[in-house]
Amino acid sequence: MAKPFTISCPMPINPSEVVTLAHGGGGRLMHQLLENFVIPAFRNEMLEARHDGAVLQVAETRLAFTTDSYVVSPLFFPGGDIGTLAVNGTVNDLAMCGARPLAISTAFIIEEGLPFDALKRVVESIRVSAEQAGVKVVTGDTKVVDRGKGDGLFVNTAGIGVIKHKSAIAPASVKAGDAVLLSGDVGRHGVAIMAVREGLEFESTIQTDCAPLTAPVQAMLEAGIEVHCLRDLTRGGLATALIEIAESSRLHINIEEEAISVEENVRGACEILGLDPLYLANEGRFVAIVSGKDAERALAILKGHEVSSRASRIGVVAEAPASLVTLESCIGTRRILDMHSGEQLPRIC
Amino acid sequence: MKYVDEYRDREAARNFARAIARITTRPWAIMEVCGGQTHSIVKFGIDELLPKEITLLHGPGCPVCVTPLELIDKATQIAARPEVIFCSFGDMLRVPGSSIDLFSVKAKSGDVRIVYSPTDALKIAQENPGKQVVFFAVGFETTAPANAMAVYQAKAQGLRNFSVLVSHVLVPPAIEAILSAPDNRTQGFLAAGHVCTVMGYEEYIPLAQKYHVPIVVTGFEPLDILQGIYMCVRQLEEGRAEVENQYLRAVRRKGNVPAQELVTKVFCVVPRKWRGVGEIPQSGLGLRHEYAEFDAEQRFGVAAYTAEEDSECISGEVLRGVKKPHECSAFGNRCTPEHPLGATMVSNEGACAAYYRYRRFEQRVAAATKSES
Numbered sequence: 001m002a003k004p005f006t007i008s009c010p011m012p013i014n015p016s017e018v019v020t021l022a023h024g025g026g027g028r029l030m031h032q033l034l035e036n037f038v039i040p041a042f043r044n045e046m047l048e049a050r051h052d053g054a055v056l057q058v059a060e061t062r063l064a065f066t067t068d069s070y071v072v073s074p075l076f077f078p079g080g081d082i083g084t085l086a087v088n089g090t091v092n093d094l095a096m097c098g099a100r101p102l103a104i105s106t107a108f109i110i111e112e113g114l115p116f117d118a119l120k121r122v123v124e125s126i127r128v129s130a131e132q133a134g135v136k137v138v139t140g141d142t143k144v145v146d147r148g149k150g151d152g153l154f155v156n157t158a159g160i161g162v163i164k165h166k167s168a169i170a171p172a173s174v175k176a177g178d179a180v181l182l183s184g185d186v187g188r189h190g191v192a193i194m195a196v197r198e199g200l201e202f203e204s205t206i207q208t209d210c211a212p213l214t215a216p217v218q219a220m221l222e223a224g225i226e227v228h229c230l231r232d233l234t235r236g237g238l239a240t241a242l243i244e245i246a247e248s249s250r251l252h253i254n255i256e257e258e259a260i261s262v263e264e265n266v267r268g269a270c271e272i273l274g275l276d277p278l279y280l281a282n283e284g285r286f287v288a289i290v291s292g293k294d295a296e297r298a299l300a301i302l303k304g305h306e307v308s309s310r311a312s313r314i315g316v317v318a319e320a321p322a323s324l325v326t327l328e329s330c331i332g333t334r335r336i337l338d339m340h341s342g343e344q345l346p347r348i349c
Numbered sequence: 350m351k352y353v354d355e356y357r358d359r360e361a362a363r364n365f366a367r368a369i370a371r372i373t374t375r376p377w378a379i380m381e382v383c384g385g386q387t388h389s390i391v392k393f394g395i396d397e398l399l400p401k402e403i404t405l406l407h408g409p410g411c412p413v414c415v416t417p418l419e420l421i422d423k424a425t426q427i428a429a430r431p432e433v434i435f436c437s438f439g440d441m442l443r444v445p446g447s448s449i450d451l452f453s454v455k456a457k458s459g460d461v462r463i464v465y466s467p468t469d470a471l472k473i474a475q476e477n478p479g480k481q482v483v484f485f486a487v488g489f490e491t492t493a494p495a496n497a498m499a500v501y502q503a504k505a506q507g508l509r510n511f512s513v514l515v516s517h518v519l520v521p522p523a524i525e526a527i528l529s530a531p532d533n534r535t536q537g538f539l540a541a542g543h544v545c546t547v548m549g550y551e552e553y554i555p556l557a558q559k560y561h562v563p564i565v566v567t568g569f570e571p572l573d574i575l576q577g578i579y580m581c582v583r584q585l586e587e588g589r590a591e592v593e594n595q596y597l598r599a600v601r602r603k604g605n606v607p608a609q610e611l612v613t614k615v616f617c618v619v620p621r622k623w624r625g626v627g628e629i630p631q632s633g634l635g636l637r638h639e640y641a642e643f644d645a646e647q648r649f650g651v652a653a654y655t656a657e658e659d660s661e662c663i664s665g666e667v668l669r670g671v672k673k674p675h676e677c678s679a680f681g682n683r684c685t686p687e688h689p690l691g692a693t694m695v696s697n698e699g700a701c702a703a704y705y706r707y708r709r710f711e712q713r714v715a716a717a718t719k720s721e722s
Contacts (some may be wrong), residue, residue, distance in 0.1 A: 018456045020453055021452065022452055152708050198465060329394060332363070334397075335391070335393075335394050335707035336707055338705065
C-alpha cells in the first residue's frame with residue numbers, strides 16, 4: 001500500500017456526570033459510587049465491614065439487619081417473580097451474617113396501571129416464600145406513582161435476624177489455608193432473566209435458582225464448623241463475590257474452573273451471547289470460606305440440604321499474591337479474575 | 350457440552366503444545382486477526398503453553414476497537430435526538446466518543462437499546478411508526494449479511510422510519526495494511542474463522558502469495574487456536590506460504606455464497622477510517638446508492654462531521670502488533686476499562702482489556718518478586 005498509516009488513537013477520559021445503568025451493575029463502577037458518594041457520608045464501623053448486613057449488639061443479643069430493593073423486569077420469570085426475590089434476597093443477606101431470620105418488612109412502589117392480578121400474584125409469592133424461609137412479614141408500606149414513573153412494581157424489603165454463634169463471619173476472618181466451598185451450579189438466574197427479557201428461546205426453559213439459604217448455613221454453624229466468611233452470589237456472580245473477599249481480606253484466592261458447576265443450557269446461552277457464567281447473577285447460591293480442616297465435613301453438611309446438594313470445593317486461600325483471585329482454566333493455565341465495570345454486555349460476534 | 354468440551358481438553362491441548370515445540374527451530378511472530386481469538390488466547394492462557402520462540406501478536410479484528418471516534422460521536426449525536434430510538438450491539442455502548450458514550454446518552458434520556466440482531470431493530474421500527482429507529486451497523490464481514498438483510502427487508506417493506514449508521518470494515522485490506530507497513534513484524538496469520546465462514550478464503554490467496562506469508566483460517570476454541578498455530582509454524586519452518594483451513598467444521602473455500610450476494614446487493618466497498626490506524630482504502634462497506642435512503646448519516650445530517658483522534662494512546666501500534674498492551678506507559682494506571690484512553694481497553698475483545706482482565710496477575714507477581722529481591 002502506498003500510504004503508510006498515521007498512528008493515533010484515542011479517546012479522552014470522560015467520567016460520567018450522571019449516574020448510568022452501569023453504576024448499578026454490581027461491578028467496579030458501583031463500588032466507586034459507594035466509595036465516593038455513600039460510605040463517606042455515614043462512615044461507621046458496621047458500614048466499613050462492607051458485609052451483606054450489619055451486626056448490632058442489643059443488650060445480650062446480637063442482631064443482623066439488612067435491606068434490599070428489587071427492580072427486576074419482567075416481574076415474572078421462569079421459577080420465580082419479584083416477590084420470591086424480595087423475600088429470599090433479604091433472608092439470604094441475613095443468612096450470610098450467620099443469622100436466623102426473624103422478620104421482614106415489605107414496601108411496594110406501584111406504578112399506576114399495574115393490574116391487580118399481578119399485585120395479587122406477587123403478594124401470594126411473598127407469603128409462600130416467607131413461609132418457606134421461616135420469616136414473618138411484620139410491617140410494610142405502599143406508594144403509588146404516576147404512570148411512566150415506575151416499572152410496574154418495585155419492592156423493598158428489610159429484615160432482622162438473631163445471631164446465636166460467637167464467630168465473626170466477615171472477610172477479615174479469612175485465613176491462608178482456608179477452603180472455598182460453592183453451594184451449587186452458577187449462572188441460572190442471570191440467564192433466566194435475560195432469556196425472558198430479550199425473548200431468547202432455548203431448547204429447555206432455564207429457571208432461576210432463587211431459594212432461601214438459611215438451613216445449610218445454620219447446619220454448618222450448629223455442627224461447629226469454623227466458618228470464616230459467607231457471601232451469597234447475587235449481581236456480579238461468583239467472580240465478583242470472591243474478588244470482594246480477596247480485596248477486603250488482602251489475601252489470594254485460587255479457584256479451579258473444572259470444579260465450578262454450570263448447567264449445560266446455561267453454558268450454551270453464555271457461549272452464544274459471549275457471557276461469562278462466573279459473572280452472572282444467582283439468587284440461591286453462596287460461597288462459604290471455612291477452615292481447611294473442616295472443609296470435608298462442611299461439604300458433607302451442605303450436600304445434605306437440597307438447596308446446596310451440588311456443593312463442591314472450588315479453591316483455596318493463600319497469602320500471595322494479595323487481593324487477587326486467580327482461576328486455573330480447563331486447559332491447565334492460570335489467569336486472574338477481575339471485577340467488571342458494570343453489567344456484562346453481549347458481544348457483537 | 351458438545352462442540353465445546355472436546356475443544357477445551359487439557360491433554361489434547363498439551364499434546365498440541367508439545368507438537369508445536371517439536372517443530373519450532375527459531376523465533377516466529379504470528380498474528381491472530383480476530384478479537385474473538387485474542388480473547389480466547391488470553392482467557393485460556395494459550396500463549397503460556399507455547400515455546401518461547403513463538404510470539405503471538407494481537408491483530409485489528411475487534412470491531413468495537415477499530416470503529417473511529419467520529420462515528421461514535423455521530424452515534425451519540427443521533428441517539429440524543431428525541432425522535433430517535435437508537436439500537437446497538439451491547440459492547441458499543443461503553444465506547445467513549447469525544448465527550449460522551451452511548452450509556453451516558455441513555456442516562457440523559459436518550460432512547461438507546463441493546464439488541465442481539467439487526468432484525469430486532471427492524472421489529473422495533475415496525476412497532477414504533479412515530480419514531481425514527483437507527484441501527485448501529487458495526488462489524489466485519491461476519492455481521493454484514495444480517496445487517497444487509499435488515500436494510501433489504503426495510504426497503505421491501507417500505508419502512509420509512511428505519512435507517513442504519515454503517516461502520517463496516519473488511520479483513521483482507523487490514524492484513525495488507527499490516528504487511529505493507531515498514532515496521533511490520535508479522536510473519537504468519539491466523540485468519541478469522543467466522544469472517545471466512547461468510548466470505549470463504551479465496552481472497553486470502555493473493556495476499557499469501559504477494560507477501561509470502563502463511564495464512565491459516567482458524568477457529569476460536571483453545572484447540573482450534575493451538576492447531577492453527579501448529580499449521581502456521583509448520584508452513585513457516587518449511588518455507589511455505591499458503592492459505593490453509595483449520596476451521597473445517599465451519600468454513601468452506603467459497604464461504605456462504607447467498608450471504609455474500611445479499612451483502613453485495615446492499616453494500617459496496619468504500620474507504621474506511623480505522624480507529625488507531627487511520628484511513629485504509631477499499632477497507633469497508635457502505636450502503637449502495639439504491640439503499641441511500643436508509644443511511645442514518647444522511648438522514649440526520651451528520652455525514653460531514655469529523656473528529657480528531659490524538660493522545661498518548663498506542664492502540665494503533667497494538668492493533669498492528671508492533672507493541673504489546675503492557676508496553677504502554679498508561680496501561681493499568683491512567684488507562685483502565687473504567688477510564689479507557691483507547692478503544693482496545695474498552696471491548697472484551699480488545700487486546701488491552703484482555704491483558705488488563707487476565708494478565709495483571711503476572712505483572713503484579715513480577716513486581717512483587719522484584720521488590721522482594
